[in-house]
Amino acid sequence: MAYTEEELKKELETKEYEYGFYTDIESDTLPVGLNEDIVIAISKKKEEPEWMTLWRLEAFKYWKEMEEPEWANVNYKKPDFQAISYYSAPNSKPKYESLDEVDPELLETFKKLGISVDEQKKLAGVAVDIVMDSVSVATTFKKTLAEKGIIFCSISEAIKEHPELVKKYIGSVVPKRDNFYAALNSAVFSDGSFCYIPKGVKCPMELSTYFRINQAGTGQFERTLVIADEGSYVSYLEGCTAPSRDENQLHAAVVELIALDDAEIKYSTVQNWFPGDKEGKGGVFNFVTKRGICEKNAKISWTQVETGSAVTWKYPSCILKGDNSIGEFYSIAVTNNYQQADTGTKMVHLGKNTRSTIISKGISAGKSQNSYRGLVQVNSRAENARNFSQCDSLLMGNECGAHTFPYIEAKNKTAQIEHEATTSKIGEDQIFYCNQRGIDTEKAIALIVNGFSKEVLNKLPMEFAVEAQKLLEISLEGSVG
Amino acid sequence: MDLKDKLISSFMAFESNVDIENSVHDVRTEAMKNFELKGFPTKKEEAWKYTSLKGLQKIDFSIFPKEENALEYKDVKKYFLHEIDSYKIVFIDGIYSSYLSETTHDGVDICLMSSALTKPMYKPVIDVYFNKVASKDESLTSLNTAFSREGAYIYIPKNKMPKKPVEIIHFATGNEASLLLQPRNLIVVEENAELQVIERHQSLTSNEVLTNSVTEIFAADSAIVDYYKIQNDSESASFIDNTYIDQKNKSVVKVHTFSFGGKLTRNNLNFYQNGEYIDSTMKGVTIIGNKQHVDHHTLVHHIEPNCESHQDYKGIYGENSTGVFNGKIIVDKIAQKTNAFQQNNNVLVSDKATINSKPQLEIFADDVKCSHGCTIGQLDEDALFYMQSRGIPKKEARALLMYAFANNVLASVRIPELKTRINKIIAKKLGVNLGFDL
Numbered sequence A: 001m002a003y004t005e006e007e008l009k010k011e012l013e014t015k016e017y018e019y020g021f022y023t024d025i026e027s028d029t030l031p032v033g034l035n036e037d038i039v040i041a042i043s044k045k046k047e048e049p050e051w052m053t054l055w056r057l058e059a060f061k062y063w064k065e066m067e068e069p070e071w072a073n074v075n076y077k078k079p080d081f082q083a084i085s086y087y088s089a090p091n092s093k094p095k096y097e098s099l100d101e102v103d104p105e106l107l108e109t110f111k112k113l114g115i116s117v118d119e120q121k122k123l124a125g126v127a128v129d130i131v132m133d134s135v136s137v138a139t140t141f142k143k144t145l146a147e148k149g150i151i152f153c154s155i156s157e158a159i160k161e162h163p164e165l166v167k168k169y170i171g172s173v174v175p176k177r178d179n180f181y182a183a184l185n186s187a188v189f190s191d192g193s194f195c196y197i198p199k200g201v202k203c204p205m206e207l208s209t210y211f212r213i214n215q216a217g218t219g220q221f222e223r224t225l226v227i228a229d230e231g232s233y234v235s236y237l238e239g240c241t242a243p244s245r246d247e248n249q250l251h252a253a254v255v256e257l258i259a260l261d262d263a264e265i266k267y268s269t270v271q272n273w274f275p276g277d278k279e280g281k282g283g284v285f286n287f288v289t290k291r292g293i294c295e296k297n298a299k300i301s302w303t304q305v306e307t308g309s310a311v312t313w314k315y316p317s318c319i320l321k322g323d324n325s326i327g328e329f330y331s332i333a334v335t336n337n338y339q340q341a342d343t344g345t346k347m348v349h350l351g352k353n354t355r356s357t358i359i360s361k362g363i364s365a366g367k368s369q370n371s372y373r374g375l376v377q378v379n380s381r382a383e384n385a386r387n388f389s390q391c392d393s394l395l396m397g398n399e400c401g402a403h404t405f406p407y408i409e410a411k412n413k414t415a416q417i418e419h420e421a422t423t424s425k426i427g428e429d430q431i432f433y434c435n436q437r438g439i440d441t442e443k444a445i446a447l448i449v450n451g452f453s454k455e456v457l458n459k460l461p462m463e464f465a466v467e468a469q470k471l472l473e474i475s476l477e478g479s480v481g
Numbered sequence B: 001m002d003l004k005d006k007l008i009s010s011f012m013a014f015e016s017n018v019d020i021e022n023s024v025h026d027v028r029t030e031a032m033k034n035f036e037l038k039g040f041p042t043k044k045e046e047a048w049k050y051t052s053l054k055g056l057q058k059i060d061f062s063i064f065p066k067e068e069n070a071l072e073y074k075d076v077k078k079y080f081l082h083e084i085d086s087y088k089i090v091f092i093d094g095i096y097s098s099y100l101s102e103t104t105h106d107g108v109d110i111c112l113m114s115s116a117l118t119k120p121m122y123k124p125v126i127d128v129y130f131n132k133v134a135s136k137d138e139s140l141t142s143l144n145t146a147f148s149r150e151g152a153y154i155y156i157p158k159n160k161m162p163k164k165p166v167e168i169i170h171f172a173t174g175n176e177a178s179l180l181l182q183p184r185n186l187i188v189v190e191e192n193a194e195l196q197v198i199e200r201h202q203s204l205t206s207n208e209v210l211t212n213s214v215t216e217i218f219a220a221d222s223a224i225v226d227y228y229k230i231q232n233d234s235e236s237a238s239f240i241d242n243t244y245i246d247q248k249n250k251s252v253v254k255v256h257t258f259s260f261g262g263k264l265t266r267n268n269l270n271f272y273q274n275g276e277y278i279d280s281t282m283k284g285v286t287i288i289g290n291k292q293h294v295d296h297h298t299l300v301h302h303i304e305p306n307c308e309s310h311q312d313y314k315g316i317y318g319e320n321s322t323g324v325f326n327g328k329i330i331v332d333k334i335a336q337k338t339n340a341f342q343q344n345n346n347v348l349v350s351d352k353a354t355i356n357s358k359p360q361l362e363i364f365a366d367d368v369k370c371s372h373g374c375t376i377g378q379l380d381e382d383a384l385f386y387m388q389s390r391g392i393p394k395k396e397a398r399a400l401l402m403y404a405f406a407n408n409v410l411a412s413v414r415i416p417e418l419k420t421r422i423n424k425i426i427a428k429k430l431g432v433n434l435g436f437d438l
Helices: A005-014 A036-045 A050-065 A104-112 A117-124 A142-147 A155-161 A163-169 A180-188 A428-436 A441-457 A462-472 B003-015 B023-038 B073-079 B113-118 B120-129 B139-146 B381-389 B394-410 B416-430
Strands: A027-029 A088-090 A127-132 A135-139 A151-154 A193-197 A207-212 A223-228 A233-241 A249-251 A254-259 A264-272 A284-294 A299-306 A311-314 A317-320 A326-335 A340-343 A346-349 A355-364 A369-378 A386-395 A401-410 A416-424 B087-092 B109-112 B152-156 B166-172 B178-181 B184-189 B194-203 B208-219 B224-231 B237-247 B252-259 B264-273 B279-288 B293-302 B308-317 B322-331 B339-348 B354-363 B369-377
Touching: A036 A050, A036 A180, A050 A163, A050 A180, A142 A151, A151 A155, A155 A163, A155 A193, A155 A223, A163 A223, A180 A254, A180 A284, A193 A233, A223 A233, A223 A264, A254 A264, A254 A299, A264 A284, A284 A299, A284 A326, A299 A311, A299 A340, A299 A441, A317 A326, A317 A355, A326 A340, A326 A369, A326 A441, A346 A355, A355 A369, A355 A401, A355 A441, A369 A386, A369 A416, A386 A401, A386 B354, A401 A416, A401 B369, A416 B354, A428 A441, B003 B023, B023 B139, B073 B166, B073 B194, B087 B109, B109 B113, B113 B120, B113 B152, B113 B184, B120 B152, B120 B184, B139 B208, B139 B237, B152 B166, B152 B194, B166 B178, B184 B194, B184 B224, B194 B208, B194 B237, B208 B224, B208 B252, B224 B237, B224 B416, B237 B252, B252 B264, B252 B293, B264 B279, B279 B293, B279 B394, B279 B416, B293 B308, B308 B322, B308 B354, B308 B394, B322 B339, B322 B369, B339 B354, B339 B394, B354 B369, B381 B394, B394 B416
Parallel strands: A127 A207, A193 A223, A207 A233, A223 A254, A233 A264, A249 A284, A254 A284, A264 A299, A284 A311, A284 A317, A299 A326, A311 A340, A317 A346, A326 A355, A340 A369, A346 A369, A355 A386, A369 A401, A386 A416, B087 B166, B152 B184, B166 B194, B178 B208, B184 B208, B194 B224, B208 B237, B224 B252, B237 B264, B252 B279, B264 B293, B279 B308, B293 B322, B308 B339, B322 B354, B339 B369
Antiparallel strands: A027 A088, A127 A135, A151 A193, A401 B354, A416 B369, B109 B152
């Protein structure tokens, strides 16, 4: 198959957003604007207990005092926070026992996305907690999970049914006043997922949530809380697609992971929000705070494939609090046309013998800007901390940019930190080497792009790796190979 | 009165001592306005995140030192590279010492900034080069520009090369309880010319000294400049160095920075590549202890295609010291075929030492090779054991390893006597006799 770098570039440029469609479901939407009444109204709508309402109000108080951050290497028109509706839920009542009760139009939406719920239920063995415009409408495999004592439900349900867990952990990793968007999320989060794995339980299947933004002019403020109790294991998947829309949409999620002693959490994301059209019009603003805390011998692994959004601002981080804990971050960020991504991670080493690995691959095409921003911090009591970071950037065309901003701070003499970064286009000598061995240029390019991102793609769970490739469509794998 | 206010009011006193009709003075007034506006940088600014100037601003610095203080050559001989012959431009408490200096006008100009700024014969050069590459935005550079009066002036015409290297030495005698020095250097190396410079700042007492120095270097087509900075000052002296280098086609500029002394040292080293086939090299060795703080801020701006830059900074940090490295490489859209390399290796030898490293790449061109590497680690235990098992005491073995670690940077020093001198300083700093002839 003839495929040159030129063609790949062209394809990247001309590619339209394939999942841009709009589902017409009546929504129950709050008036635009944000004030204390709206916060209380959201809380009421969710039938939340009083402590939660107070928690939200406190966050709102902090948010009012904060200013939007400007340090990121991105340019965009700031959203008008008073012009957003902070709550919208699909009209069909939640709480289904079976799929038959679900609005057929909604099911159709999922079909278009290629994630038919019933099919997945039977074949993939993936329990799906689908968040469609902020309310969970289908929760499957709940019973199977319940047998193991695993709680996997929407966060609003968890607030009602497991208040002691939520109360203890919510805001413990990402405090309410952590940053501007985290505070906003804490005040107005509409829904999200909650997951609790009891002591010593290995979750038998991959847990997965698909997020969708659907209602015009509604921000999506998801809140995810994953707690892995001592010695447990869970692999959590999160994937997003959003319909084509002209005005900018705001997405400010907060994800908190808690890995207690000896626990392991693997968190994978495929992000494919609407990136805006070829002229850079529209597209989703993705300002996400993701952070995990590791207790003794625990491990948190973040894997992300970022292909969408007009502006991405996202730093999944690990606080390595316990001794011998491990943090990992694997990322591919693809930007095209006028997309801007400022993404990376923070690894904060507090405990002894903590280890972290960062592998970040950035691919920029068109007129996009792709930045890696990361922090590796070794505190004075973190004996024998070890870090390895690698950030590679691949540039396609001469109108895009790749940037790296790594911060490395070591306060302990036993720390061993390595950081390396490279920026290049596809090397002529690499192609020459392949040519020499009888591989034509087209195949060689495919091979190199493949190899460039493989390291990260390999880290995705099997089911998701397939999905990732499908959603990517820029398909470093499929379209090139 | 805080230091900023003091400086602002001193500017008026300064104006009564210089020719305010001269066009240079417009540059000064402009710069003063910028400093008034911006003031001293704070830790809130990204470029000063890890280095605080708060402590220094509390000191009541004398801004205009008293008359010349004589020094005997034999007392300060050890600070000169006396093994070889050199041109010397020596300042004592900021004032030129003709007795210790050796300047020339024989084919090349190696003399004083004060004459260059005032005498009409230098006006053509000053008009073209003075304050042309130095930042007009950065507040400390502006502060220096506002008070620019004295420093070294070097002009090497086409195809010339001075017979010997130039040493620029600043002594602080401690005549003032605390002294602020602001030397301003201008170095112009014309087409195909060559120059070697060694710069050193030395405080002779334990009185506080703050030096805020600005050096502008212009390297024309095919010019070669070697610049060595020896920073081995007493631990009561602080040093802020701002060096701006403008390079034209095929020029080669190398800056070596050896930071061993000083209380707080900040090196702002900026390269602007205004031409093709340029080679820029910056290398540094930092070995510090106690409460010393050394901050290297480098910038290489690749503006035109086909250029190279090489950076190699090694640091060894002991006791309560803090090291900062912030290296920024910018590659413009048209600067295709750029090769930019950056390396920063650090060894922490104490639990209380800190290193903050931030290697940064900003790339807008696609056909480039850019890489940076940064490591923080320890001395190899196995290598130490190997040497000990062969009868080399632990202290010496450690010193040998540290010496080897820094040696890459020393290898490119082109004045052998200077290399020997730096080796001796390193040996002294590590507290050992390395036992082989350096």
